[in-house]
Amino acid sequence: MHGWIILDKPLGLGSTQGVSAVKRALREGGYGRYKVGHGGTLDPRATGVLPIAVGEATKLAGRMLDSDKIYDFTIRFGRETDTLDLEGQVIAESEVCPSPAEVEKILPRFTGPIDQVPPAYSALKVDGERAYDLARKGAEVTLASRAVTIRALALRDSAPDSATLTARVSKGTYIRSLARDIAHALGTVGHVTMLRRVKAGPFTLDSAISLDKLADAAKGQRLEDCLLPLRAGLDDIPALSLTPDQAGLLRQGQKLVGIAAVDGQHFALDGDTPVALVEVSDGDVRVVRGFNL
Structure with missing residues (x-):
């Protein structure tokens, strides 16, 4: 359960209440304890897209706050x-x-x-x-x-x-x-x-769910069906495929050198497993946010 649940926030609900609703759904569905945070405050008098980060996705919540x-x-x-x-x-x-x-x-x-x-x-x-x-x-x-x-x-x-x-x-x-x-x-x-x-950022109403649907999914232990992958919060940046050895070095906090990739941020992957949000500069790769997956 590491990824994004996109709420279609109803009128009168605060953003922190949206976070509480997802925590409650995780608990009632028997999914265990995860970090949960929102990707941008939405006024109680407003409705619509409220991205909720779950697990390792919370490391990207700040990036979501900066988005258009x-x-x-x-x-x-x-x-x-x-x-x-x-x-x-x-x-x-x-x-x-x-x-x-x-x-x-x-x-x-x-x-x-x-x-x-x-x-x-x-x-x-x-x-x-x-x-x-x-x-x-x-x-x-x-x-x-x-x-x-x-x-x-x-x-x-x-x-x-x-x-x-x-x-x-x-x-x-x-x-x-x-x-x-x-x-x-x-x-x-x-x-x-x-x-x-x-x-909000890459997330639209097409992927948003109501609180009722969230609660129903939790009761049926189908909450993973509502969870977008961690990658969904980074769909505006390119992926960078790594070998297992390269992924291991990044997980240890070391930088990679001589990597053929354009400068800028990338989403580093070991196969299908997210490793880190990284910054590439002149062939050097440094970790911006590492994922414990």
Whole structure:
């Protein structure tokens, strides 16, 4: 049980609760104890792709955090809330409802490298406390702007008072902040009413399962049917086949020399067995993350 379980996270569930659900499934299915972690926080008010790393795949969770994400989201114009979503209190109102053409015209301004101020209701820490905890106490939360990249942004659908968009974004991007800033640029206010992550790194909704399916698989001791291989988290890098002797050297922490492979990261394999995520430079191979398999 070393690999990935991709949850289609339901509304209201936190990312850590998703991790707990997989731990519970492993336990109830009699699979034993494994390390479990998630590959990128997803807001409780959001649904969609939540990669859960199991066993040795947890060594790749940090790499997943750095990956691009794709979201579908709906902005409802006319009201801004303090949380920038449906849960918050209304703090500003406007009668301006932009047309689809006006929305599309503004999108290039938010495509590429941009600066954005995260929501006050976020998990970022301020003086050792979570921003959302301070905000709930009524404290004024001021967060510094951060540089993020919106790699693609497109209008999918529209209604008289709303617009649904798809965004491919870099790590650290807050969709609620993006929605707020788009509304402001259109001379109005708005908040997010729907947020769904449709892709995280290489993982899409096609491989995602519901909590009910997870629980059923655990009860039937078929959880391995839901497990994607460790390799699935590295499908964007080439494989590097090793001899048993070469694999043994890497497992001992030694570097390989004179290997004919292009520079960059590779997924090193001994037959079908994952050995390590490695970095190749001028024929030298060094371990970035080793797998105990």
